[in-house]
Amino acid sequence: MLAGLAVLLSNAAAFAADAEVKIANFTFDPPTLTVPVGTTVTWTNGDDIAHVIKETDNRFRSGALNTGDTFSQTFTTAGTIEYFCAIHPRMTGKIVVTP
Amino acid sequence: MDEGLGKAYLARYGKGTKGSGWYSFDDHGVHFIGLVNVVDLKAGGLGRLGSEQLAWLADDLKDKSTSMPIVVFAHIPLWTVYADWGWGTDGLQALALLKRFGSVTVLNGHIHQIVQKVEGNMTFHTARSTAFPQPAPGTAPSPGPMTVPAEQLRSVLGIASVEVRTGDKPLAITDTPLAG
Ligand SMILES: [Cu+2]
Numbered sequence: 001m002l003a004g005l006a007v008l009l010s011n012a013a014a015f016a017a018d019a020e021v022k023i024a025n026f027t028f029d030p031p032t033l034t035v036p037v038g039t040t041v042t043w044t045n046g047d048d049i050a051h052v053i054k055e056t057d058n059r060f061r062s063g064a065l066n067t068g069d070t071f072s073q074t075f076t077t078a079g080t081i082e083y084f085c086a087i088h089p090r091m092t093g094k095i096v097v098t099p
Numbered sequence: 100m101d102e103g104l105g106k107a108y109l110a111r112y113g114k115g116t117k118g119s120g121w122y123s124f125d126d127h128g129v130h131f132i133g134l135v136n137v138v139d140l141k142a143g144g145l146g147r148l149g150s151e152q153l154a155w156l157a158d159d160l161k162d163k164s165t166s167m168p169i170v171v172f173a174h175i176p177l178w179t180v181y182a183d184w185g186w187g188t189d190g191l192q193a194l195a196l197l198k199r200f201g202s203v204t205v206l207n208g209h210i211h212q213i214v215q216k217v218e219g220n221m222t223f224h225t226a227r228s229t230a231f232p233q234p235a236p237g238t239a240p241s242p243g244p245m246t247v248p249a250e251q252l253r254s255v256l257g258i259a260s261v262e263v264r265t266g267d268k269p270l271a272i273t274d275t276p277l278a279g
Binding site: 025026027047048049056082083084086087088089090092 | 137140141142143144145183184185231240241242243244
């Protein structure tokens with residue numbers, strides 16, 4: 001019974017919780033987000049102006065996100081992903097994916 | 100927003116332009132140059148012209164007389180207004196190419212407020228926006244839209260226009276004939 005529970009728990013841990021990055025005031029919040037492998041990260045644009053999320057080497061790119069729009073990406077391998085806003089390149093952020 | 104990196108926009112408004120939309124033309128003896136510094140921006144960076152556009156600009160200017168007035172326009176300021184907010188262009192080569200001309204006027208937008216600067220024979224102007232005002236460089240945590248009381252809004256929005264105005268004052272040097 002206890003062993004079964006432990007298995008259930010470790011399975012639950014493998015399904016990482018989803019995480020969020022808010023865009024407000026031309027800033028990614030949090031600027032660095034650390035998540036376990038398998039996490040789906042969702043960006044939500046809270047600004048009155050469009051932003052575009054682009055991975056530094058263009059491995060992913062959101063469309064234009066208007067106010068309230070969201071963009072999600074699931075990270076299946078460990079590593080550090082750097083991204084920025086393709087319209088306002090001073091806006092930068094990082095996702096650290098841990099094994 | 101155009102997800103084809105400007106293709107639909109250029110098909111409509113940019114017929115005959117080069118690359119991502121740059122072009123030039125002459126009118127009334129003035130050489131006008133439209134540059135594009137908002138395409139393929141890099142993380143953490145400023146506006147960007149790119150090597151292809153810079154090569155085109157060098158070629159475009161190479162046969163022009165230094166006495167020909169030049170007007171350049173581009174979205175992001177071509178000189179650095181405030182690097183921390185990305186308000187400038189990785190474009191020193193462009194400015195270097197323009198230095199030899201006697202009269203260069205650079206018109207920019209992007210920062211939604213008026214900033215002017217004179218450097219040698221180059222005059223830089225930015226313009227207000229009709230969309231929303233933005234804070235003066237460094238006066239806010241971010242360059243995001245600035246909220247002002249509704250009754251003040253129209254005083255911080257605006258358009259820029261250029262017109263010829265005949266002055267009503269004599270020039271400092273006056274020539275007078277000895278007789279007649
Ligand atoms: Cu943006």
